[in-house]
Amino acid sequence: MKAIRVHAFGSPEVLKLEEISDLAPGPGQIVVRIRAAGVNPVETYIRSGIYGARQFPYTPGSDAGGIIESVGLGVAANPGDRVSVTGSLTGSYAQLALCTAMQVFPLPENLSFAQGAAIGVPYGTACRALFTRGGATAGETVLVHGASGGVGTASVQLARHAGLRVIGTASTDRGRQLVRDQGAEHVLDHSDKNYLQQLMDLTNGRGVDLILEMLANVNLGKDLTVLAKRGRVVVIGSRGPVEINSRDTMSRDADIRGMSLAHADERERVMMYMRMGTQFAAGTLKPIVGQEIPLAEAPRAHEAVMKSGSHGKIVLVP
Ligand code: NAP
Numbered sequence: 164m165k166a167i168r169v170h171a172f173g174s175p176e177v178l179k180l181e182e183i184s185d186l187a188p189g190p191g192q193i194v195v196r197i198r199a200a201g202v203n204p205v206e207t208y209i210r211s212g213i214y215g216a217r218q219f220p221y222t223p224g225s226d227a228g229g230i231i232e233s234v235g236l237g238v239a240a241n242p243g244d245r246v247s248v249t250g251s252l253t254g255s256y257a258q259l260a261l262c263t264a265m266q267v268f269p270l271p272e273n274l275s276f277a278q279g280a281a282i283g284v285p286y287g288t289a290c291r292a293l294f295t296r297g298g299a300t301a302g303e304t305v306l307v308h309g310a311s312g313g314v315g316t317a318s319v320q321l322a323r324h325a326g327l328r329v330i331g332t333a334s335t336d337r338g339r340q341l342v343r344d345q346g347a348e349h350v351l352d353h354s355d356k357n358y359l360q361q362l363m364d365l366t367n368g369r370g371v372d373l374i375l376e377m378l379a380n381v382n383l384g385k386d387l388t389v390l391a392k393r394g395r396v397v398v399i400g401s402r403g404p405v406e407i408n409s410r411d412t413m414s415r416d417a418d419i420r421g422m423s424l425a426h427a428d429e430r431e432r433v434m435m436y437m438r439m440g441t442q443f444a445a446g447t448l449k450p451i452v453g454q455e456i457p458l459a460e461a462p463r464a465h466e467a468v469m470k471s472g473s474h475g476k477i478v479l480v481p
Pocket of ligand 1: 203204205284285288308309310311312313314315332333334335338353377378381382398399400401422423424425468469470471472473474475476
């Protein structure tokens with residue numbers, strides 16, 4: 164089979180398409196034929212080496228949509244089943260991936276394989292940030308700070324469905340239209356110097372109850388000034404240090420809460436994806452795929468996912 168292999172940390176060009184051995188499932192394992200693989204920013208951080216040591220060579224990627232190719236002893240699923248994958252033993256930037264049974268979920272007929280590849284990290288992150296860490300409840304106002312990408316579009320859909328009032332941000336007209344289409348009541352431009360004043364005007368000076376923050380190194384200090392009393396910021400993304408005025412937390416009893424999807428244990432993950440599965444099947448959650456890029460062009464996908472002008476999820480097609 165063909166797979167992207169990384170032999171050393173470095174720029175996107177270290178992602179090489181190579182021929183490697185096919186996979187066979189052991190007991191409790193599933194081999195999935197990948198029809199689309201999700202590209203997440205974390206895969207660029209790992210590739211560049213900032214997350215530390217790694218065994219080489221490796222195949223990147225955790226998310227995918229595809230079809231079960233073969234199953235090991237004790238697995239209830241069947242070859243031919245359509246599935247969405249999140250996490251795998253061998254990496255999803257490939258024609259085949261070896262997974263545990265807990266990493267594979269049914270993909271409803273109404274979703275494409277590319278949409279199946281846009282579920283794992285984005286919806287798991289959005290769900291955990293909103294509800295597990297953010298404590299979101301119906302009637303609250305949430306700012307999805309960076310709403311046009313994979314996690315942002317998922318967050319807007321989940322928050323709307325849970326009865327929150329959603330304000331989103333994006334830096335392009337196309338991105339802002341996408342966020343509006345997902346159900347945000349208002350969409351602001353995070354590259355406009357007046358957007359936080361506009362946010363305060365939209366909430367009649369009260370501020371928002373919850374902020375899902377995609378770029379805390381740029382925004383955390385500002386976030387604290389637009390929170391309502393007892394507001395919470397959930398830090399989802401951060402690419403460096405940031406200075407804050409801690410008095411801004413005191414004056415509103417505010418919380419800054421970190422969130423990493425990696426801290427969800429197997430039980431929490433299975434519960435999250437099974438619960439969201441009914442919403443995917445019902446059509447109330449619809450993953451947004453902005454770009455489909457051939458697997459061989461994985462370097463281009465890694466460049467694209469780090470650029471602004473996001474429009475949903477980028478997926479690789481083997
Ligand atoms: P993505 O698809 O590349 O989207 C990035 C988002 O950030 C876009 O909406 C983009 O908007 C927005 N953005 C860019 N500049 C911004 C600014 N100055 N202020 C606010 N937003 C800004 O990435 P993603 O998959 O949604 O992931 C988002 C972030 O969360 C990444 O940093 C990622 O590493 C992190 N993440 C963390 C976890 C976790 O477990 N903690 C899990 C998944 C992702 P425009 O392009 O419209 O400017």
